[in-house]
Amino acid sequence: EEEEQQQQQEEEEEGGSSAPRLADDKLSCRNCFGEDVDGLVAPCACRGTLRYVHRQCLRREFEARAQWTRITCPSCGHEYAGQPAVELCRLALARLREEAGEADPRSCIAADHLGRKLRDLGFLEEAEALLRGAAGGLERALGAEHQETLIAVGNLGTLLKESGRPADAEPLVRRAWTASCRQLGDDHPETLVHAVNVAAVLRDQGRLGEAEPLLRSAVAGLEGQLGVEHQETLAAALNLAGVMRGMASVLREQLQLDDPSEASIASSMCLGEAEALARHVWEVSRRQFGGDHPRTLQAAAVLAEAFEDQGRHAEALLMRRLVWEGYRHQVGEEHPQTLSAAFDLGVSLRRLGQPGEAECFLRLAWEGRTRRLGRDHLKTLAAAHNLGVVLLQDLGRSSDAAPLLRGAWEGRAGRLGAGHPRARASAAQLQEALARLQARGSASAAAAALDAFAGAGETASGGRGAGEEAGGDEAGLGEESPRAARPERSESPAREEKKRREEKKRGEKRN
Numbered sequence: 001e002e003e004e005q006q007q008q009q010e011e012e013e014e015g016g017s018s019a020p021r022l023a024d025d026k027l028s029c030r031n032c033f034g035e036d037v038d039g040l041v042a043p044c045a046c047r048g049t050l051r052y053v054h055r056q057c058l059r060r061e062f063e064a065r066a067q068w069t070r071i072t073c074p075s076c077g078h079e080y081a082g083q084p085a086v087e088l089c090r091l092a093l094a095r096l097r098e099e100a101g102e103a104d105p106r107s108c109i110a111a112d113h114l115g116r117k118l119r120d121l122g123f124l125e126e127a128e129a130l131l132r133g134a135a136g137g138l139e140r141a142l143g144a145e146h147q148e149t150l151i152a153v154g155n156l157g158t159l160l161k162e163s164g165r166p167a168d169a170e171p172l173v174r175r176a177w178t179a180s181c182r183q184l185g186d187d188h189p190e191t192l193v194h195a196v197n198v199a200a201v202l203r204d205q206g207r208l209g210e211a212e213p214l215l216r217s218a219v220a221g222l223e224g225q226l227g228v229e230h231q232e233t234l235a236a237a238l239n240l241a242g243v244m245r246g247m248a249s250v251l252r253e254q255l256q257l258d259d260p261s262e263a264s265i266a267s268s269m270c271l272g273e274a275e276a277l278a279r280h281v282w283e284v285s286r287r288q289f290g291g292d293h294p295r296t297l298q299a300a301a302v303l304a305e306a307f308e309d310q311g312r313h314a315e316a317l318l319m320r321r322l323v324w325e326g327y328r329h330q331v332g333e334e335h336p337q338t339l340s341a342a343f344d345l346g347v348s349l350r351r352l353g354q355p356g357e358a359e360c361f362l363r364l365a366w367e368g369r370t371r372r373l374g375r376d377h378l379k380t381l382a383a384a385h386n387l388g389v390v391l392l393q394d395l396g397r398s399s400d401a402a403p404l405l406r407g408a409w410e411g412r413a414g415r416l417g418a419g420h421p422r423a424r425a426s427a428a429q430l431q432e433a434l435a436r437l438q439a440r441g442s443a444s445a446a447a448a449a450l451d452a453f454a455g456a457g458e459t460a461s462g463g464r465g466a467g468e469e470a471g472g473d474e475a476g477l478g479e480e481s482p483r484a485a486r487p488e489r490s491e492s493p494a495r496e497e498k499k500r501r502e503e504k505k506r507g508e509k510r511n
Helices: 006-013 054-065 082-100 106-120 123-140 147-162 165-186 190-206 208-226 231-255 261-289 296-308 313-331 338-349 355-373 376-395 398-416 421-439 443-452 456-460 466-471 477-486 494-510
Strands: none
Touching: 006 443, 054 082, 082 313, 106 147, 123 147, 123 355, 123 398, 147 165, 147 190, 165 190, 190 208, 208 231, 231 261, 231 296, 261 296, 296 338, 313 338, 313 376, 338 376, 376 398, 376 421, 376 443, 398 421, 466 494
């Protein structure tokens, strides 16, 4: 990922996009019981009358507890999420640095928490700086193989993976995993969580054969140690679902020429398992956290992808709408995850022959990503390409499509190389748009683009046709899948257990 600008982050923080404004006057704050909906947020997994709280009430409660390295809700036991979590983490970090100093291990842990929460909101530049500082500070204070250090190192590796740098991430997540194996044993929950992070990095590098057995072992171990419905178990299972989707594609390609029937059976088995895993995670997350919680929406997105892979496009479309509406409700229309959901929804709509609505959602994704990520970001270019294809192939608007396709081709050729399949695909679509303009007598409209496009004919000759473009990974599903199946980390099992012991001691002293 490319980092967003600091100004954009400040605008989002001030805009209150972490939760919607609520219209139901019966809703009230769980702390003050006030029914004023301004500033009311749903920051955790609490349900019913405990679901909503005013931001200021949440802050006062957090300050009163003064447990600065604990960002979990005392009622449901789950970490706070979204913008409210970022606000609490900023407060905790400031207080600890003031009270104990920046080098204190508690300050480093607070920086690690803030870095993770900023990463979840898509602010990768600040998150990376905080996570690097936390890992380095904990190593200096506690040692290179202390569990707190390894947790921070693993979180930094996950951030690098999500920034599109899996090769840089692998040494860090492997270091955390191998050190945890030595200290805690292969089947300790913390070790298994590190193993999931390693597998996720391997998956992003296309090394599915290495990722699959590692994930299967981690899922089985976490089920035994923490339970089938623990959030770490669910995160590992969702990663395994993503790997099985990839395995299905690989098997299909490897076996298609030798034995098409065997390829179909093997691929169907992988996709069936991927669907079962994603459905399980989605159903449990919906029950635990609610239908519009980020964890539930991530599982819903992977389930939609499993439906798409099996050609069940109508079912996929229903899930895509749920995901987009959920993210829009929770974090706002301009959030990167909301824009990705809009992109996926646009692709699904086109597949079901609804190009008018597809244009609306793809345009939302393209315009939003242009503002948030920049016009040359690969995700922005993917949205420009797909929007251009809808305008050209489905709506017959060649003059509107040509600038988008030209931008997609130029950006992809510059970022990926002119011979990359995605650059060639955009080149092929652009050539067709220009040819249609010329055939209609719009020579002046095509001339300038043709001059810039000189020499692209050889590049485009190997590109895919319009039908393949709309139905393959280029249409967006492959590019977006890492977002949906990322390993979401709560506080580590080691930290959770330590804090439970501390709270028990405090309770005994009070009694």
